[in-house]
Amino acid sequence: MTRLVLLGGGHAHLFVLEAFARDRPDAEILLITPDALTPYSGMLPGVIAGHYRHRQTCIDLRPLAAKAGCALRLDAAVALDAAHRQLQLASGEIVGYDLLSIDTGSTPAIPDIPGAAQHGHPVKPVATLLESWRTAAPPESVAVIGAGAAGVEIALALRHRAPGARCTLIDRSAQILDRQPERLQRLALNELARQRIDLLTGAQIARLDPHAVLLADGLRVASDFAVWTTGAAPANWLRDSGLALDGRGFIATDPTLQSLSHPEVFAAGDVATMADAPRPKSGVYAVRAGPPLAANLLRAVRGEALQRWQPQARALMIMACGRRNAIASRGGLCVQGDWVWRWKDRIDRAFVRRFDPRADQD
Ligand SMILES: Cc1cc2nc3c(=O)[nH]c(=O)nc-3n(C[C@H](O)[C@H](O)[C@H](O)COP(=O)(O)OP(=O)(O)OC[C@H]3O[C@@H](n4cnc5c(N)ncnc54)[C@H](O)[C@@H]3O)c2cc1C
CATH class of the missing domain: 3.50.50.60 (FAD/NAD(P)-binding domain)
Structure with a gap:
């Protein structure tokens, strides 16, 4: 049976888990990520400002993984040997795969x-x-x-x-x-x-x-x-992975979200750069990549032809202003107001609730 490893509980993989719950691939699936609660960073400023509790801004991956028939390992990759299809985890464990999907995000360049x-x-x-x-x-x-x-x-x-x-x-x-x-x-x-x-x-x-x-x-x-x-900067462990990287060290992918060098490796979100259509490292693009990634992983497991995807050129950005006020910008059009904050609040809460209806209650 095909062994599919999902590395990182990032935004794109939320959609993959959601899709697998509806249409389960005939594969042994393993999600590896350090924390069962994955944070939605768009709400982090609101947590710091005191508008939300941390839990309200996190998605519990355990029920999502269970519904998708996916085993969950709380660990982190520290090395990848793409030639031998092996991941090394922080615990020391070596995990092999037939198909790998990476959505591990980025960290600030310090x-x-x-x-x-x-x-x-x-x-x-x-x-x-x-x-x-x-x-x-x-x-x-x-x-x-x-x-x-x-x-x-x-x-x-x-x-x-x-x-x-x-x-x-x-x-x-x-x-x-x-x-x-x-x-x-x-x-x-x-x-x-x-x-x-x-x-x-x-x-x-x-x-x-x-x-x-x-x-x-x-x-x-x-x-x-x-x-x-x-x-945003890429993780160091990508450097010696053998995967084709872009000039900054992020995984270079083609429009099917496959690595340019290793077609059995998929990548989406901040960790990846689509060679033909690079976009800013922003959650919007990680979210948008989720459904096409899920569809292509399903096709890859079934041995079907993959579909190409093109990320949108422009995205809505809403910046919270500490107080319950925000600035929204899209393609040169900018507005500010308390209503913009309420709009962002609704979008953000709905996103978290979609994947974790309990986030607001716990
Ligand atoms: C303060 C702040 C506010 C932001 N606001 C917005 C916003 O309003 N709108 C917007 O579009 N974008 C926003 N962003 C950007 C957005 O957070 C990122 O672009 C987005 O999180 C990227 O999603 P991702 O799926 O690539 O990775 P992430 O959401 O970062 O998820 C990565 C996952 O991988 C796991 N992981 C990491 N390393 C490993 C490893 N080695 N092994 C296994 N698992 C690993 C992590 O624990 C995490 O679960 C904001 C960022 C910050 C810092």
């Missing part, structure tokens, strides 16, 4: 500077960040490093949660939300100013201390709690 790992908290894994925040002494100052959409949201969320703390958002680019529409940048800048968040752009970080971020020009930014929200 520069190799003194103190970066010891004194800074990566925004992912989400559970680790929340635990660090929960156990830290109430900060007098916080710093968020990386002013993309996630960084702006986290800075505004921290401001909402710790209104008395000094809050600084730092980026090496000359402007925030690089490559985003100008109107979105302007609305976000206004919101940061309104909420007294200090903004440092064009800033080169030289070192992190326990209570400060030191810049290359000598400036010292007070920070009792620093969060890395720098752009």
Whole structure:
């Protein structure tokens, strides 16, 4: 019988599990992921701001896997030998596969500077960040490093949660939300100013201390709690896997979501880049890849021809502003308001409820 391994409980694999519950493939299926509760990171700023409990923003993979006839192993891959079709897990176990589907996401790209790992908290894994925040002494100052959409949201969320703390958002680019529409940048800048968040752009970080971020020009930014929200980076273990990677180290796939080098390996979400249609590392694309991934995995198990898929060119982005207010942007059209927050709240809760009706109740 075909052995299909799903690696990572990411967004795309939620749809795969959902589809397998309806149409079960004739295969031995194993999901390997470190935590039974997989977080929906779009709601993380809301957890930090205090609008949600962490559990409300997580999907329990156990019932989903059970309905899909899929065994669940709580572990993480630390190496992949694509030539021999073997994964090595953190527990030391070696797992072989006939078909592998990877949806392990990404982590912030943290520069190799003194103190970066010891004194800074990566925004992912989400559970680790929340635990660090929960156990830290109430900060007098916080710093968020990386002013993309996630960084702006986290800075505004921290401001909402710790209104008395000094809050600084730092980026090496000359402007925030690089490559985003100008109107979105302007609305976000206004919101940061309104909420007294200090903004440092064009800033080169030289070192992190326990209570400060030191810049290359000598400036010292007070920070009792620093969060890395720098752009997405791939996991190190992909480097020696033998899989074809893109220029940044993400798995290069074709429109069938198969690896360019190893057709028995599929990949979707942040961990993958479709060679012909690269898209930003954003949850929207991981979600959209879910149904075509599920369909192609089913076809691969049955030995049928696979179908090609093209991700949409533009996506709706909604940035929460700490308070119950948000900014939405799509293709240059930007709006802000409390109703936008309520809209996002409805979308996010519905997503979690679709896969875990108990999330809101537990
Ligand atoms: C603060 C914040 C806010 C965001 N807001 C939005 C938003 O509003 N809209 C949007 O579109 N995007 C948003 N994003 C981006 C979005 O979170 C990611 O693009 C999305 O999570 C990617 O989905 P994924 O399925 O690729 O991976 P993930 O959702 O990250 O899931 C990866 C899964 O793989 C598991 N895993 C990781 N490593 C291993 C391993 N070695 N072995 C086994 N399992 C592993 C993880 O535990 C996790 O379950 C936000 C990101 C952040 C940080």
